[in-house]
Amino acid sequence: FIGYGVHLDITLTAKWALEEYEGVTYDTISEIYANATLGDVFQFSGIVSSTFKGGYFLTDGQDSLGVYNPSGNPVNIGDELLVRGTFAQYYTLYQMSNVTIELLLSTGNDLAVTPVELTIEEMVALEFSNPLINGTQYTITGIVDIQGIDDNIYLVDGDNQIMVYYNCLDASLAVLETFAAQEITLTVVFYTNHGSLGPMVLFDGGVEDITVNILTDSEALMADILWLGQNIPVLTNSTITLPTEGPNGSTFTNWTSTTEAIIANDGTFVSAGAETTIVTFTVTVTNGVETAT
Numbered sequence: 001f002i003g004y005g006v007h008l009d010i011t012l013t014a015k016w017a018l019e020e021y022e023g024v025t026y027d028t029i030s031e032i033y034a035n036a037t038l039g040d041v042f043q044f045s046g047i048v049s050s051t052f053k054g055g056y057f058l059t060d061g062q063d064s065l066g067v068y069n070p071s072g073n074p075v076n077i078g079d080e081l082l083v084r085g086t087f088a089q090y091y092t093l094y095q096m097s098n099v100t101i102e103l104l105l106s107t108g109n110d111l112a113v114t115p116v117e118l119t120i121e122e123m124v125a126l127e128f129s130n131p132l133i134n135g136t137q138y139t140i141t142g143i144v145d146i147q148g149i150d151d152n153i154y155l156v157d158g159d160n161q162i163m164v165y166y167n168c169l170d171a172s173l174a175v176l177e178t179f180a181a182q183e184i185t186l187t188v189v190f191y192t193n194h195g196s197l198g199p200m201v202l203f204d205g206g207v208e209d210i211t212v213n214i215l216t217d218s219e220a221l222m223a224d225i226l227w228l229g230q231n232i233p234v235l236t237n238s239t240i241t242l243p244t245e246g247p248n249g250s251t252f253t254n255w256t257s258t259t260e261a262i263i264a265n266d267g268t269f270v271s272a273g274a275e276t277t278i279v280t281f282t283v284t285v286t287n288g289v290e291t292a293t
Contacts, residue, residue, distance in 0.1 A: 021084070024125040029063035033094065033131045036087040044096070047109045048075050049135065050189045051204050053167040055095070057084070057135035057189065058209075061112055064135025066191075072102050077204075080105040092128045093192035097161035101239040115139045115187045120157040125200075128193040139199070141185045141213065143209030143223050144176055148231050153177065153203075156226065165200045166190050172203050175210070181227030181247040183219065215248060217288030225285055225292065232281070242267040242281070250287040257281055 025043040026032045036042055044065065046058030054070035058081060068090070069085055075081065084101035087094065115137040123140060126133055142155030142162075153164040153176050164176060186209055188201035203209075215223060224246025233240055240263065242255045257265050258280045262273055285292045 002281035028060050029065045040087045045082040048079045052202050068097040069099040078109045091192040093134050094131045094165045121160045124160050136190050139187045143183045144179045175207050181223050183213045193219045217290040221287040224248045239269040240267040250285050252283045254284045
């Protein structure tokens with residue numbers, strides 16, 4: 001009886017909000033994109049299809065709408081929510097922000113979402129001005145690469161790469177980091193085309209949502225060379241560790257320093273120069289029958 005009372009209270013509250021609200025209510029996301037202008041207040045109900053720190057995407061079964069509500073209650077995929085807020089923009093992502101109502105209508109709903117298979121090259125070439133790609137789920141394949149001083153995660157395929165949004169769930173980011181330098185296939189959600197960081201995607205899954213691909217010797221060699229570039233420090237005034245093996249089985253031999261008076265061939269720091277000095281290392285990389293320098 002208590003459980004029934006709680007459910008009844010939520011239902012009545014949602015109906016009250018619908019009946020009392022005199023503003024605009026949209027039934028589909030395509031109607032929002034076709035009619036709403038930035039700053040408009042509107043109401044919409046949909047099912048949570050993906051989540052990230054500070055928000056989530058709602059789907060109407062066809063398209064998706066981003067909702068940014070960092071002060072809201074935790075939500076789960078499959079929750080049906082009624083939300084009211086302001087139409088806003090984050091780079092190429094159109095979303096609802098300044099949420100004033102967020103009501104849970106039901107839980108455990110099935111999602112009829114079929115991911116679209118794309119290469120990373122095809123994702124980079126998407127028409128980012130089309131708001132309907134926001135929140136779309138794509139199955140892609142790429143090598144996990146950790147880049148920069150912030151250790152941002154990228155998915156790389158040849159000369160093309162996309163960034164995994166740093167505000168993904170912490171647990172999901174931690175899972176991806178364990179696959180560094182490996183080629184994986186996974187389903188991501190397109191988030192936005194960031195002005196300086198390029199296309200960004202969300203991943204809110206776990207290890208069970210990732211498939212590791214078997215690489216040829218040539219592919220493994222290139223993946224380990226990519227990994228090697230992230231494991232030699234950019235600046236140092238101390239001894240560095242020169243790797244002997246990559247995560248895909250490549251071996252690194254014959255390390256050679258251009259300036260042994262500063263850093264020796266084995267990475268030992270010898271002495272500081274009079275000024276900042278560039279020390280270049282060469283190494284032989286071998287995987288199976290494939291070799292590179």
